[in-house]
Amino acid sequence: MDFDLQWLLIGLPVAFALGWMASRFDLKQLKREREDAPRAYFKGLNLLLNEQQDKAIDAFIEAVQYDPDTTELHFALGNLFRRRGEFERAVRVHQHLLGRSDLKAGDHERAQRALAQDFMKAGLFDRAEAAWQALEGTAFDGEARLALLSLYERSRDWQRAAAVARQLEAAGTGAFGSRIAHYECELAEAADAAGQPFDAEAALQRAREASPQAARPVLLAGHRLLKAGQPARALDTWQALLASQPASFLLVAADYARAALAAGQGAEAHAALTQALARLPALELVQALEALEDPADPARLPRLLAHLQQQPTLSGAQRLLAVPASQWTEEAWPLLQSAVKRGAAPLQRYRCAACGFEAQHYYWQCPGCLTWDSYPTQRLDAL
Structure with missing residues (x-):
């Protein structure tokens, strides 16, 4: 027993000394690794500021190897890969972050956002959609919904785009009424093309509710009435647009004249177009008036010349050239020269x-x- 106790008394201090030496060695090694990690990080940052991205990436990879748990280094490395167009490597970095069980909730959301940006930049829109959807209800909810709105517009998924736009508007992100009206008009046109007039009418009603001042639902409603053989109602619809938004009315000026002739209201339409032309000199209104007149009407040429004097454009000059030269007045030729000169100068x-x-x-x-x-x-x- 004395012999065993003696060796025990000797062995305990030796074991303690060896353990202390080993711990000191581990501490020094750990300290050295921690010193190497920021050194590599600052080296990468310096290279990045000097626009040496290749060398910066190598430095950041070295820093990550020294300290794999440093999330900020992973984010920096993933962003560098994305900026360089190396989307596959960026995706791997951010997926690695998402796979870590010790990642904080805020960092997890950041990694999910970075992954969605990777997919967007890479053109993988189906995977980007899923990645953005995973961010709904997080701190990046608004950004995610805006990105989804852009994706749905790109894919022409107007129904889902309208739904997301309404969610954004309800959340106070901004006013999306005008865009919702466009989405609903797209749905109305698609429904008409598919032979579903009731769905088209419902979509137009939603468009008017989303943006009462939008011109496109009114334009489309008039076209639908004219196509359905109701030119008088189409005229009434477009007449309101002519009074409130004459600039938008120019898109249907020719159809307005055609509807007026079909409805037997040429004189009333002529008077309305003449008043509009006095407020807004536009070749579209001149052409609409000519469609309502007899080709031999003596008022046609003076009106065209007056328009050329106000707006010397190549389109107006082309219109004048369609008039027989025998009908020209003295001022026609100088106005034609002025329009051609002005139109050709930028070319x-x-x-x-x-x-x-x-x-x-x-x-x-x-x-x-x-x-x-x-x-x-x-x-x-x-x-």
């Missing part, structure tokens, strides 16, 4: 033979590629 450009840079003025040295004597001296009509 006349010098084009660099080296890089294709176009300019209205001649340059001895190209402002685009800095090449000397690269501009031909002859102008081109750049269309």
Whole structure:
């Protein structure tokens, strides 16, 4: 017993000493690794600021190897991969973060958002949709719904786009009434094309409720009435638009004249268009008036010349050229010249033979590629 006790008394201090030495070694090793991690991190940051992304990525990978649990390094590395277009590597980094059970809730949401951005940038819209949907109800809820709205618009899924837009508006993110009206009009046009008039009418009603001042539902409603053989009702619908939004009315000016002729209300429509032309000089209104008149009406040419004087455009000049020259007055030719000159001026450009840079003025040295004597001296009509 004395012998055993003696060795025990000797062994305990030895074991304690060895354990203390081992712990000191581990502490030094751990301290060295912790010192190496920030050193690699700051090295990567410096390289990133110097726009040396390849070397910065290598430095960040080294830092992650020293300290795999550092989430910020993973986020930085994933963002670098995404910026460089290496979406597969970015996805792997962010999926690795999401797979960690010790990740905080806030960091988990950040990783989910980063993953959704990876899929968006990579053009993987179906996977991006699922990733954004996983963020609903989180701190990134608004951003996720806006991204989903963009995805649904891109895929022309108007029903889901309208639903998301209504959710965003209800949450106070912004006003989406105008966009909802467009979505519903798209649904109405699709329903009409599929032979579902009742669904089309319901969609138009929702569009008007979403944005009472929107012009598109009114335009579409008039077109549907005209197509259904109700030109008088189409005229009434568009008449309100002519009074409230004459600029939008220009899109249906020709159809308005056609509906007026079909409804036997040419004189009333002519008077309304004449008043509108006095407020808004537009070639569309001039053409609509001509559609209601006899080709030999003497008022046609003076009205066209007055329009050319106010707006000397190539379209107006083309309209004048359709009139027989024998009917022209003295002021017709100068107005035609003025319109052609004004319309052709922006098209006349010098084009660099080296890089294709176009300019209205001649340059001895190209402002685009800095090449000397690269501009031909002859102008081109750049269309």
